[in-house]
Amino acid sequence: MTIPGIEDIRSAAGIIAPEAHRTPVLTSRSLDRITGAHLFFKCENFQRAGAFKFRGAYHAVNRLETEEARRGVATHSSGNHAAALALAASLRGIPAYIVMPENAPAIKKAAVKEYGGHITFCAPTLAAREETLAQVVQQTGAVFIHPYDHPHVIAGQGTAALEALEEVTAPDIVMTPVGGGGLLSGTSLAVKALSPATQVIGAEPAGADDAYRSFHSGVLVPSVHPQTIADGLLTSLSERTFSIIRDHTDDILTTTEENIRRALRLVLQRMKIVIEPSAAVPLAVVLEHPQVFEGKRVVIILSGGNLEVDRSYT
């Protein structure tokens, strides 16, 4: 089981530099006042394809040998990894085959199509997704790029924290949301290598707390019937991401749906930037556990900005 090191994250940063955005780190006077913390928001909502996922996908696609890459890449996803992989593949000039559930949001299907991805629809179950993906891979010879259980993807995701630490020196805490654990893994590896005294905390909805329970029990617990508006955080950890998080993450804290909605609203209204519900989860954790964060310098990775816009404006 390959675990990337800081040199892999540095190498990934070099590989993605020509195409990925170096996203800004923003602060907010009013959110600092409300939380009592000093917050630094690393804005991956401004990343290409609207989420940090482009970092890992682009890195993985560009680490493929020419011969391997020729027949394209494939994945199953209803979310940001699908669009990120389609864009990364199009930039390399190779096909991307995306298996999506029939009931995926129209906006997600449109994003994959816009980047030239070939969509195969399947029934909305994990079994159907995996089976359809296996067929697609067999028919096309494309390389499966897993959304998080992949060392090149994890190394790519770690580049967001690498950049953040170049702008915010030795913060007390770095936080990311945790779903499958790719972003939290890459972030933990980067932060612990570069700033060992900085704590890394994963933020998870209480309604989808499999990573919390896995971390605190020491046994990988799968995600079963998760209930949350943070639709990017429904997946389970893999053995690889669980192992990295267990060894390199300091804590996982959870938050209610009410605080996720409040955090989302605060970012939209106070910072005037668009984030998706999953990206609001770390700020929600700060609102829910103020004593942990009071007076601390906290970097929050705003993971993505693919929010369904209010239909009343569309």
Place this chain on the structure above:
Amino acid sequence: MTIPGIEDIRSAAGIIAPEAHRTPVLTSRSLDRITGAHLFFKCENFQRAGAFKFRGAYHAVNRLETEEARRGVATHSSGNHAAALALAASLRGIPAYIVMPENAPAIKKAAVKEYGGHITFCAPTLAAREETLAQVVQQTGAVFIHPYDHPHVIAGQGTAALEALEEVTAPDIVMTPVGGGGLLSGTSLAVKALSPATQVIGAEPAGADDAYRSFHSGVLVPSVHPQTIADGLLTSLSERTFSIIRDHTDDILTTTEENIRRALRLVLQRMKIVIEPSAAVPLAVVLEHPQVFEGKRVVIILSGGNLEVDRSYT
């Protein structure tokens, strides 16, 4: 009738510098692709109190003599000028008396209160507003700061274009939305003084096209029963703003509600920043009249970001 000059705008820039944000100028690869123009967005949605209005309000408040200022400032507004004036007054440590219609949005009332403004409610008619304001001014001795028919306010609004032209040299076109005409007046004065070859275009909803009709007929036409989601653009030009716009603005173009909604959605979805409907009107004009803008370098002043957030997320 005092008309500010470029030296007044430069002086305003110096006066507001300690408290106003120097807002960023953002670009968007995908909006350039969609419109065929090269767009530069001056982000006044990130300005304090969420709109360019803070520039004019802060400037006007800080141009008052100590004795004049002592008893405070007053205005009638259901919109961004109210919050901006309340914040500007609180920064000077003087009271702000705001007359608002009873049916003003809760979020606008909350913003004025948060900045320490004293609200007097009135019936939702212009007559009631003006009468109530006159009473408030008589009782308190506060100085009325008009939202746009005021030379210090106009000079303050012109500082956004001043900053934009420091970052984007000699653009082909600068655009702002037009309601009462304060922003368009200040922008026209700044741009024509600093870059005479640059065209200044006002953008107006077809459903509230009083400035368009005034500009093209040469006679000030008041706004009667305007119908638009761009709720910051319902007001009429004053003699002062009409005179400035007639002499210094190159054109006013209108757009449908459909294109305003489309422009708003594009900014939220593609740029991942929050703007209010009024701020979407210039981009809507670009979508509606592509031949005017194709291949041109166009600065758009995104006037504000005080959007009512989708209730489904709150």
